[in-house]
Amino acid sequence: MYNKKECVAMLLAGGQGSRLYALTKTVAKPAVPYGGKYRIIDFPLSNCVNSGIDTVGVLTQYQPLVLNEYVGNGQAWNLDRIHGGVHILPPYQTASGAQWYEGTANAIYQNLSFIDRYDPEYVVILSGDHIYKMDYSKMLQFHKEKGAECTIAVIDVPLHEASRFGIMFAHDDGSVYDFVEKPKEPKSTLASMGIYIFSYKTLKKYLIENENDKEATKDFGKNIIPALLQNGEKVYAYRFDGYWKDVGTIDSLWDANMELLAVDVDLDLYDTSWRIYSNNDSAAPHIIGEKAKINSSMVTNGCNINGTVDFSVISAGVTIEEGALVQYSVLFPGAVVKKGAVVEYAIVGEDSVIGENAHVGAAPETIENKDEWGVAVVGHELNVSDGASVAPKQIISESI
Amino acid sequence: MSYNMTNVLGLLFANTHEDSVPELSANRTIASIPFGGRFRMVDFLLSGMSNSGMSKVGVITRSNYQSLLDHIGSARPWDLARNDGGLTLLAPFGRNTHTGLFKGKLDALSSCLSYIRHTGCEYVVLSDCDLVINPDFTHLIDVHIESGADITAVCHTDNYTEEETRDAACFKVAPDGRVEAVSINRAMAGKRTMDLNIYAMKTSLLISLVEDLVSLGKFSFSTDVLQGMVHELNIHAYEFSGFYRRICDLESYYKANMALLDYKNLSQLMLRERPIYTKDRADAPAKYGFDSAVKNSMVANGCVIEGVVENSILFRGVRVEKGAVVKNSILMQDTVVGKDANVQNIITDKNVTVGDGVSVASAESCPLYIAKGRTVK
Numbered sequence: 001m002y003n004k005k006e007c008v009a010m011l012l013a014g015g016q017g018s019r020l021y022a023l024t025k026t027v028a029k030p031a032v033p034y035g036g037k038y039r040i041i042d043f044p045l046s047n048c049v050n051s052g053i054d055t056v057g058v059l060t061q062y063q064p065l066v067l068n069e070y071v072g073n074g075q076a077w078n079l080d081r082i083h084g085g086v087h088i089l090p091p092y093q094t095a096s097g098a099q100w101y102e103g104t105a106n107a108i109y110q111n112l113s114f115i116d117r118y119d120p121e122y123v124v125i126l127s128g129d130h131i132y133k134m135d136y137s138k139m140l141q142f143h144k145e146k147g148a149e150c151t152i153a154v155i156d157v158p159l160h161e162a163s164r165f166g167i168m169f170a171h172d173d174g175s176v177y178d179f180v181e182k183p184k185e186p187k188s189t190l191a192s193m194g195i196y197i198f199s200y201k202t203l204k205k206y207l208i209e210n211e212n213d214k215e216a217t218k219d220f221g222k223n224i225i226p227a228l229l230q231n232g233e234k235v236y237a238y239r240f241d242g243y244w245k246d247v248g249t250i251d252s253l254w255d256a257n258m259e260l261l262a263v264d265v266d267l268d269l270y271d272t273s274w275r276i277y278s279n280n281d282s283a284a285p286h287i288i289g290e291k292a293k294i295n296s297s298m299v300t301n302g303c304n305i306n307g308t309v310d311f312s313v314i315s316a317g318v319t320i321e322e323g324a325l326v327q328y329s330v331l332f333p334g335a336v337v338k339k340g341a342v343v344e345y346a347i348v349g350e351d352s353v354i355g356e357n358a359h360v361g362a363a364p365e366t367i368e369n370k371d372e373w374g375v376a377v378v379g380h381e382l383n384v385s386d387g388a389s390v391a392p393k394q395i396i397s398e399s400i
Numbered sequence: 401m402s403y404n405m406t407n408v409l410g411l412l413f414a415n416t417h418e419d420s421v422p423e424l425s426a427n428r429t430i431a432s433i434p435f436g437g438r439f440r441m442v443d444f445l446l447s448g449m450s451n452s453g454m455s456k457v458g459v460i461t462r463s464n465y466q467s468l469l470d471h472i473g474s475a476r477p478w479d480l481a482r483n484d485g486g487l488t489l490l491a492p493f494g495r496n497t498h499t500g501l502f503k504g505k506l507d508a509l510s511s512c513l514s515y516i517r518h519t520g521c522e523y524v525v526l527s528d529c530d531l532v533i534n535p536d537f538t539h540l541i542d543v544h545i546e547s548g549a550d551i552t553a554v555c556h557t558d559n560y561t562e563e564e565t566r567d568a569a570c571f572k573v574a575p576d577g578r579v580e581a582v583s584i585n586r587a588m589a590g591k592r593t594m595d596l597n598i599y600a601m602k603t604s605l606l607i608s609l610v611e612d613l614v615s616l617g618k619f620s621f622s623t624d625v626l627q628g629m630v631h632e633l634n635i636h637a638y639e640f641s642g643f644y645r646r647i648c649d650l651e652s653y654y655k656a657n658m659a660l661l662d663y664k665n666l667s668q669l670m671l672r673e674r675p676i677y678t679k680d681r682a683d684a685p686a687k688y689g690f691d692s693a694v695k696n697s698m699v700a701n702g703c704v705i706e707g708v709v710e711n712s713i714l715f716r717g718v719r720v721e722k723g724a725v726v727k728n729s730i731l732m733q734d735t736v737v738g739k740d741a742n743v744q745n746i747i748t749d750k751n752v753t754v755g756d757g758v759s760v761a762s763a764e765s766c767p768l769y770i771a772k773g774r775t776v777k
Contacts, residue, residue, distance in 0.1 A: 036685035269684035285437030
């Protein structure tokens with residue numbers, strides 16, 4: 001069967017996302033809800049399809065069930081194609097044995113035969129950790145123009161945050177001459193976004209070499225990129241200056257949701273020229289009741305709102321009863337906030353129930369010692385009993 | 401175990417009753433009239449059939465069906481994109497044997513008899529698309545088989561107004577459930593058992609009725625079958641008891657939408673075990689601004705609200721700008737209400753723009769309709 005594709009995307013979706021604690025206890029990070037009706041993976045998947053990339057391998061390993069069902073046959077992103085389309089790629093057994101994915105590079109290595117089926121010229125490596133809109137076709141164009149073997153998308157970050165990222169050093173023409181993973185004293189502010197385009201022959205060669213190196217940690221940032229630079233391969237940095245947000249921690253996930261509520265949003269989800277698709281249940285539009293008061297918030301289909309909602313992101317099918325107060329919070333799909341309960345500066349997991357007069361989280365101005373303040377988190381499918389409370393910064397993964 | 405519903409064919413009449421709501425059906429079929437913030441009328445029956453396990457549905461259409469084609473597409477949202485059967489659109493002039501447009505249901509059915517036969521289904525369920533309802537067809541078929549009736553007709557007993565019975569059949573039902581007499585379009589207020597135009601029967605019976613009656617120049621299902629053969633056929637009344645609304649004019653359309661603001665009604669219609677599916681548009685969630693004041697309203701994804709909204713239904717992508725006031729209104733997809741505009745007792749069709757500062761209002765009992773794409777300055 002003729003199946004050649006110029007460019008195939010590989011989406012690394014197997015990480016545990018341990019810094020999201022209770023929110024990734026039962027779901028992989030890319031399946032964590034965001035922005036009311038999305039899950040994180042909607043962003044790279046929608047970017048792919050909007051960029052004209054119709055073949056995407058989604059590499060899964062940790063808690064894949066929610067993700068598997070969510071991605072399904074890819075129809076929601078128009079990725080149910082006759083040739084290509086979206087494929088879930090878990091680790092599998094071969095004649096030479098069975099092995100879990102041991103690192104980002106090893107995960108791709110184990111799926112070289114998947115990529116080979118499409119005989120591509122280029123491979124885009126993506127992760128399921130970030131919220132952003134990006135036209136990968138422009139980056140591919142840049143990659144071709146530069147005659148690069150590897151192009152790494154980079155974004156300028158404030159110097160004091162640079163130590164959290166892989167930092168690139170590039171000449172004015174974009175060619176990269178050095179790369180430091182999470183430097184203690186950063187000397188550049190060009191952070192890698194974890195988005196790579198490789199010329200496939202080169203990628204394959206380096207992945208095989210890396211796999212044969214018993215010392216290697218089998219990671220793109222730690223092994224593959226340094227090896228390319230060491231051998232003088234043409235590595236280029238592609239500058240991106242749009243909205244890009246890591247949502248790998250409780251605070252950054254909460255922040256990224258709150259940013260959607262700003263008057264001038266940096267991430268326009270209402271722009272129809274670059275839609276973000278998502279796979280949603282059928283539900284009626286939401287109902288705002290007689291007693292409801294709602295401001296500066298986003299509300300999704302299927303909700304029934306009768307309480308007060310301020311500066312919050314409310315996902316599909318949420319119920320907020322009369323007299324309840326929800327502010328500066330993110331409620332995941334199916335959450336219920338009962339009468340008189342207060343949820344503030346918090347994230348409430350899927351289908352969790354906050355009982356009558358319970359109190360989750362607190363406003364920072366009410367806490368004297370600022371170190372004690374943080375976003376409160378209720379995990380998925382939990383009960384917070386009537387009158388119970390969840391302290392700020394507390395993360396619960398069992399019902400209380 | 402229930403009957404194998406894949407042997408039940410669904411047939412929907414997309415155009416029937418379109419004269420009753422001329423405003424909304426000017427450019428579309430009854431089936432494709434938008435309803436309830438994000439749905440179209442056909443979604444209720446199609447979802448009901450799909451949820452009941454039926455895998456073959458024919459949608460019979462007569463004219464004005466571009467919007468219906470757009471909406472249904474591959475029928476995948478209703479899970480009816482199947483290799484074998486699924487949804488089939490039955491348009492007029494589909495075959496050479498019949499020329500022109502059909503006059504009644506029997507006439508319409510006679511032009512798709514080959515489709516009906518080809519499905520090989522043992523039973524058939526017929527329905528119009530003027531109902532907001534979430535019917536369980538599995539139960540209907542079980543009752544039909546158990547009763548041994550020739551035809552089972554879904555009906556509802558209630559106090560109806562003159563308007564509601566103007567374009568409807570009413571049954572006189574014996575204690576054993578058999579329909580004894582049928583009155584048609586009598587426009588008489590009072591307690592009536594109204595025919596909801598949903599019928600179950602053997603496919604073979606339907607085929608022979610169509611062949612026999614059409615050859616005699618009889619085209620009306622209600623007059624020539626229900627009324628005309630009420631003694632020959634055992635017609636069983638099936639009392640539907642859940643929430644439903646029938647759209648018989650603009651006012652009933654308005655009221656049926658507003659009925660969804662009562663959560664008791666909505667929760668009877670939107671069942672977790674039998675969802676109502678529709679074509680999705682990938683809109684972001686609705687966004688409420690800093691100064692918005694919204695109460696007792698239904699709001700779909702993609703809306704951006706910065707003004708006041710009360711007792712209203714807002715379809716996908718509606719914008720209500722700062723200082724604007726919307727009350728007792730139905731605003732269809734992508735309606736824009738400009739700054740400081742005032743909209744009361746209005747139904748706007750898709751893509752209507754009410755300019756900044758403009759006031760449009762109607763009397764409470766008589767909602768005013770603004771046609772698709774119009775700009776009110």
